[in-house]
Amino acid sequence: MNTLQINTERLLSFISEMAHIGAKSNGGCNRQALTEEDRLGRELFLTWCHAIGGVSRLDSMGNLFVRFEGTNPTKLPVLMGSHLDTQPSGGNFDGIYGVLAALEVMYTLNDTNQKLVHPVEIVVWSNEEGCRFTPAMSGSGVFSGKLKQSDIYQSVDDQGISYQEALIASAQMGTEECQSFPFSAALELHIEQGPILEAEQKSIGIVTGVQGMNWYQVTVSGETTHAGPTPMLMRKDPVQALMAILPKIYAKVSEYGEQARITIGKLTTIPSSTNTVPEHVIFSLDLRHPTQKVLDSMSKEVLNLCQDIPSIFNSNIEQLWASPAIEFDPRCIDVIRCASTQLNMDAMPIVSGAGHDSVYLSSLGPTGMIFVPCKDGISHNEKEHVEPEHLVSGANVLLHSLILLAEEKES
Incomplete structure (x- = not known):
């Protein structure tokens, strides 16, 4: 059995030092995509990479790749990584952990003079969060x-700065065209961003897939009038x-079981006035399920209910976004399971409720994800916290998953 372990102090130091860039008063971080803070974070990361022989390059979307050569240059690379950008009031682990744990894996292999057969590339995807430029996971x-790159280039932030302008201003515009290339496998280590692993007292989540997500905007229209003179029975109040x-609709979603999700995150009245009956009520609808056929059926029934209203009202439904449910590669899942068993980790299969860069990667080649628990399931928040022992456990599973993938491919 391979008993190789990552260096705990070094991993925690990487995370701690990165947290200083864009640090906020409550312990979190603001290092949004393609800002000066984002550039400085990447610069620090590259300093660490170059110290052990990593060779870096940028593409035209600002995706950063750092290559570590293997013993056989004809082999396809194994990708590891995540993102370094944060929410405006983000934590110190979302995305960052996956990048810096991958770095620590390469440091550990370097310390022990171990070269894998396959080359390894650590990837830092650009604008994963989508809080400055939409959509998320654009890199x-x-x-x-x-x-389409041309569409993303035209996306603007709240100050009217375009993605393309920010790429240039932050020195993240690469000379290499942003396009896919073949890879042997891709691994992403991430915090769960939910409460399940902590509640189940598991240190490792073996991610089997990502929920499908459908976003809609529903508008129900009636008739606006003064709040005082018009009797209740004579109103067309949406x-x-x-x-x-x-x-x-909540009852309908509950019929689809515990894996079904519905969220109404925005609710607006127009006009929005205390003493006026609104003409329109507009609400967002976020529907999720890990099985695409179930998501399609549930969405259809929910939308039918949104249109099933008295004839004095009108309803209009606009689809804002659709992200299909995906299942990760069985071989990658099995490798992560084997690594967890080899390390005597308490692990469980889990479906991701949030989107990740691995969703897009899974359409290109074998992809897998590893989760570790975060306190109270809190993420996208300065209170985001992960216990050090879980950070170490996840990094060790990533290390041994990488080794197993290389050995399996070579054999």
């Missing part, structure tokens, strides 16, 4: 061919229609 999306719709 990996263009890389996979699912998004809020009343909404009150009838909501219990039905």
Whole structure:
């Protein structure tokens, strides 16, 4: 049995030093994509990579690749990584952990003079968070061919700065065209961003896939009038229609079991005035399920309910976004399971409720993800916290998953 372990102090030091760049007063981080802070974070990361022989390059979307050669240059690379950009009030682990743990894996192999047969490339995907430029995961999306670079270049932030302008200003515009290339396998280590692993007292989540997600905007329209003179029975108040719709759609989603999700994150009235009956009620609808056929069926039934309103009202539904459910590569899943067993880790299969760059990568080649628990399931928040022992456990599973993949491919 291979008992190689990562260097705990060095991994925690990597994470701690990165947290200083864009640090916020409550312990979190603001290092949004293609800002000066993002550039400085990547510069620090590259300093560490170059110290052990990593060779870096940037593509035209700002995706950063650092290559470590293997013993056989004809072999396809194994990719590891995630992202270094954060939410405006983000934590110190979301994305960052996956990049820096991959770096620590390469340091550990370097310390012990171990060279893998396959080359390894650590990837830092650009604009994963999508909080400055939309959509999220745009770097990996263009890389996979699912998004168009020309469209992303035109995306602007709240100050009117375009993605392309920010690429140039932050010195992240690479000379290499952003396009996919063959790889042997891809591994992404990430915090769970949910409460399941902690509740189940498991240190490792073997991610089997990612939920499908459908986003809609629903508008229910009635008639605006003064709040005082118009009797209740004579009103065409769309809020009343909404009150009838909501219990039905929540009940419908519950029929699809515990893996089904519904979220209404935005709710707006127009006009929005205390003493005016609104003409329109607009609400967002986020529907999720790990099985695509189930998601399709659930979405259809929910949307039908949104249209099942009295004739005095009108409803309009606009689809904002659709991300299909995906299943990760069985071989990668098995390798992560074997590594967890080899290290005597308490592990369980889990489906990701959030989107990740690995969603796009899985359309190109064998892809797998590893989760570790975060306290109270909190993420996208300055309170985001991961216990050191879980950080170390995840990095060790990543290390041994990488070794097993290389050995398996060579054999």
